[in-house]
Amino acid sequence: MTRATTVRAVLAAAVLLVSVLITLTMSPRLGLDLQGGTRMVLQAKDSETAKADRESTDRTLEVLRQRIDSLGVAEPVLTRSGEDRIIVELPDVQDPRQAAEVIGRTAQLSFHAVQGPGAEEKKQATAKDGPTLPDEQGGLLDLGPVQLSGAGVKDATADFDAQQGTGWSVSLDFHKDAGKKWTGLTGEAACHPAGDERRRVAIVLDGKVISSPQVSPSVGCNVGLPSGSTQITGSFSADEARDLALLIKGGALPLPVEIVEQRTVGPTLGAAAIDASARAALIGAAATALFITVMYRLFGALAATALAAYGVISYAALVALGVTLTLPGLAGFVLAIGMAVDANVLVFERAREEYADRRNGSLRSALGAGFRNAWSAVADSNVTTLIAAGLLFFLGSGPVKGFGVTLAIGVLVSMFSALVTARALTEIAAGSRFVGDYRGVNGIARPGRIRTWLNERDPQLFRSPRRWLMVSTALVLLAVTGILVRGVDLGVEFTGGRLVEYSTSRPVDVETARDTIAAAGFTDAEVTTAGENDLSVRTGKLDNDGEHALRAALAEEGGGATKVRDELIGPSLGDELRRNALIALGVAVLVQLAYLAARFRWTFAVASVGALVHDVAILVGAFAWLGRPVDGIFLAALLTVIGYSVNDSVVVFDRVRELWARNRRAPIADVANRAVLQTVPRTVNTGMGALFILIALAVLGGDSLADFALALLIGICVGTYSSVMTAVPGALLLERSSKAPPPARKRAPGRKKPVGRPRRDPADNGARV
Numbered sequence: 001m002t003r004a005t006t007v008r009a010v011l012a013a014a015v016l017l018v019s020v021l022i023t024l025t026m027s028p029r030l031g032l033d034l035q036g037g038t039r040m041v042l043q044a045k046d047s048e049t050a051k052a053d054r055e056s057t058d059r060t061l062e063v064l065r066q067r068i069d070s071l072g073v074a075e076p077v078l079t080r081s082g083e084d085r086i087i088v089e090l091p092d093v094q095d096p097r098q099a100a101e102v103i104g105r106t107a108q109l110s111f112h113a114v115q116g117p118g119a120e121e122k123k124q125a126t127a128k129d130g131p132t133l134p135d136e137q138g139g140l141l142d143l144g145p146v147q148l149s150g151a152g153v154k155d156a157t158a159d160f161d162a163q164q165g166t167g168w169s170v171s172l173d174f175h176k177d178a179g180k181k182w183t184g185l186t187g188e189a190a191c192h193p194a195g196d197e198r199r200r201v202a203i204v205l206d207g208k209v210i211s212s213p214q215v216s217p218s219v220g221c222n223v224g225l226p227s228g229s230t231q232i233t234g235s236f237s238a239d240e241a242r243d244l245a246l247l248i249k250g251g252a253l254p255l256p257v258e259i260v261e262q263r264t265v266g267p268t269l270g271a272a273a274i275d276a277s278a279r280a281a282l283i284g285a286a287a288t289a290l291f292i293t294v295m296y297r298l299f300g301a302l303a304a305t306a307l308a309a310y311g312v313i314s315y316a317a318l319v320a321l322g323v324t325l326t327l328p329g330l331a332g333f334v335l336a337i338g339m340a341v342d343a344n345v346l347v348f349e350r351a352r353e354e355y356a357d358r359r360n361g362s363l364r365s366a367l368g369a370g371f372r373n374a375w376s377a378v379a380d381s382n383v384t385t386l387i388a389a390g391l392l393f394f395l396g397s398g399p400v401k402g403f404g405v406t407l408a409i410g411v412l413v414s415m416f417s418a419l420v421t422a423r424a425l426t427e428i429a430a431g432s433r434f435v436g437d438y439r440g441v442n443g444i445a446r447p448g449r450i451r452t453w454l455n456e457r458d459p460q461l462f463r464s465p466r467r468w469l470m471v472s473t474a475l476v477l478l479a480v481t482g483i484l485v486r487g488v489d490l491g492v493e494f495t496g497g498r499l500v501e502y503s504t505s506r507p508v509d510v511e512t513a514r515d516t517i518a519a520a521g522f523t524d525a526e527v528t529t530a531g532e533n534d535l536s537v538r539t540g541k542l543d544n545d546g547e548h549a550l551r552a553a554l555a556e557e558g559g560g561a562t563k564v565r566d567e568l569i570g571p572s573l574g575d576e577l578r579r580n581a582l583i584a585l586g587v588a589v590l591v592q593l594a595y596l597a598a599r600f601r602w603t604f605a606v607a608s609v610g611a612l613v614h615d616v617a618i619l620v621g622a623f624a625w626l627g628r629p630v631d632g633i634f635l636a637a638l639l640t641v642i643g644y645s646v647n648d649s650v651v652v653f654d655r656v657r658e659l660w661a662r663n664r665r666a667p668i669a670d671v672a673n674r675a676v677l678q679t680v681p682r683t684v685n686t687g688m689g690a691l692f693i694l695i696a697l698a699v700l701g702g703d704s705l706a707d708f709a710l711a712l713l714i715g716i717c718v719g720t721y722s723s724v725m726t727a728v729p730g731a732l733l734l735e736r737s738s739k740a741p742p743p744a745r746k747r748a749p750g751r752k753k754p755v756g757r758p759r760r761d762p763a764d765n766g767a768r769v
Helices: 003-025 054-071 096-104 176-189 238-250 271-320 327-339 341-357 363-395 399-430 433-437 449-457 465-485 510-519 544-558 575-599 602-626 632-662 668-700 703-725 727-735
Strands: 037-044 077-081 085-091 109-117 132-134 140-149 153-161 167-174 201-205 208-211 229-236 257-265 497-504 526-529 534-539 561-569
Touching (some): 003 399, 037 054, 054 077, 054 085, 054 096, 054 238, 085 257, 096 257, 109 176, 132 208, 140 176, 153 238, 167 176, 167 238, 176 201, 201 238, 208 229, 229 238, 271 327, 271 341, 271 399, 271 668, 327 399, 341 363, 341 632, 341 668, 449 668, 465 602, 465 703, 465 727, 510 526, 510 534, 510 544, 534 544, 534 561, 544 561, 575 602, 602 632, 602 703, 632 668, 632 703, 632 727, 668 703, 668 727
Antiparallel strands (some): 077 085, 109 140, 109 201, 132 140, 153 167, 167 229, 201 208, 497 534, 497 561, 526 534
């Protein structure tokens, strides 16, 4: 065993050990669908500048969403109820009181000049004068009008100063124009003598002076503090400083709100649905492990072992980072295990090629060459996915931001699993005499049926690229027709709907209530418990006749049902969240386009993005034709398909680049044909690894995951097709107008051209099947 193999084995064992400890000692944060959480109803009120109407309430809701994101609460659900109420549902909140206090504060921040000591407290300001408020010590101060508001603050952070002993404070950074106002405000205060009340500047939060420092004697009159920042000091605890910083950074609420109701709600999914989904996920993962073992024998079994380690490490990372786990998120996590097979399949297929080319070479050298040659495809495909994940996190919000975190963790851990864990295991096995002495044990010394069939027939796929593009265009037109004719059935998360709460005479569990409501024709309704005998039903369009039928169905099951709440609700995925998601996706596509153009060719980059658009259009169109809802679960599936589509295209174009660099005079159509034929085994085997899990989720996972699995089944099948039959023909047509020369062949640094025939490893007899 070489030193590098030893290092990889030790590193993999150490990471796995830490992950197991985290898994055993830390509990995951579960979403509203798995565990339930806290529901708060906020009543918006008129302010001096805005009326509590629908538009102002929606703006307040978006500020609350940003504030909750800053609190670290993932996967919250916020909806507008009626014209002036907001329903906030928070999963797994450790301190509901603290969350309620932070969420409910208006956080109106203002900066004032101090005009002198006050005689009587006066909270209402006039056009010329500000309020009269007590300072930190209780003395009254007459304040001037607002000179600067919290809208001018660019950033706010909580800091601890141990050297000067001032403890916790909040540092503020102003925008450029606000910084000038701050300089002017402190410059005017500096014109008064030291000790004069008028030399102070008051910082007011929600009608309370939280800091009123004296301007330093070193500051000149009308000069002011030149810095575009300041610091709020006071007797803050760590939590108070952090809460104040996030309130200021998140911005003031356009409307003041009052918490009128707070209660604990149960999970939206019953125990039976959760158990069925977990059972389906386990069966699918086991089928994927069995498939890769059959395809690659011993090395496949070792890769399956590495995938099990991948599952443990990924789960530990999600738990350690406090990511909230929902049922679609867990299903996506299990699917990622199937898709993580991709890197292993890439390596093993390259190793098969190397072993076949090196007729007298060793198994170990072929495996090493497989890892080296697959590296560029693994790196480029995962970098493009990481770019998308990073932009979704930084530019998105709500569930889109959470998806970016989960996606990034999955990509990084899958690379570690394939390039460290699986490599260490296979290198140790390749050095064993047992693997070399028995025919067909390792799975590398046999070319595989798909590769053999393709080599024998050598089909010419791209004699007419336009034909394939015509097929793809026809599929897109069919999808667009479905969108225009049938329309897209947006779920309640996008459109809003109706929230009705019933009190039943006897308790009815969530699973029974959902089945009863579905039998009455409301298959897409979301049901939660809201107390001992209360059931909350959230649905889309519901007229009064439908509500009567709904109540009658629950009354029959619960021995009577009384309606205690009936409100129209707005979308939980509001306009700003959707806009941020679209911006994040758009920027991600542009950055991926630039990266692929730099790493490959602009023709390959444009073709890859074209295939991505093709996949998205067909998936949305398929759901339109099928009449299935496009909701939050569909959004998660769509984001997964986008990552899969780009990944597939990159693998194909990486092989095109490599083969074209070897023979720069060869026609690009012939090179592309060879590249596709060589990557088809990888494409098929990777797709099969994901399909086993998706079929299990669709068939055995119950209604809760049926649409999620269906969307991914369609998306992965279409993505597999488009990476070959849309992206490659598109690139071939673009190359006809490109004047760029073929790629130059790159030789790995430090490697010399071998002289003579390669030597066989003594532990390898070259047995092949």
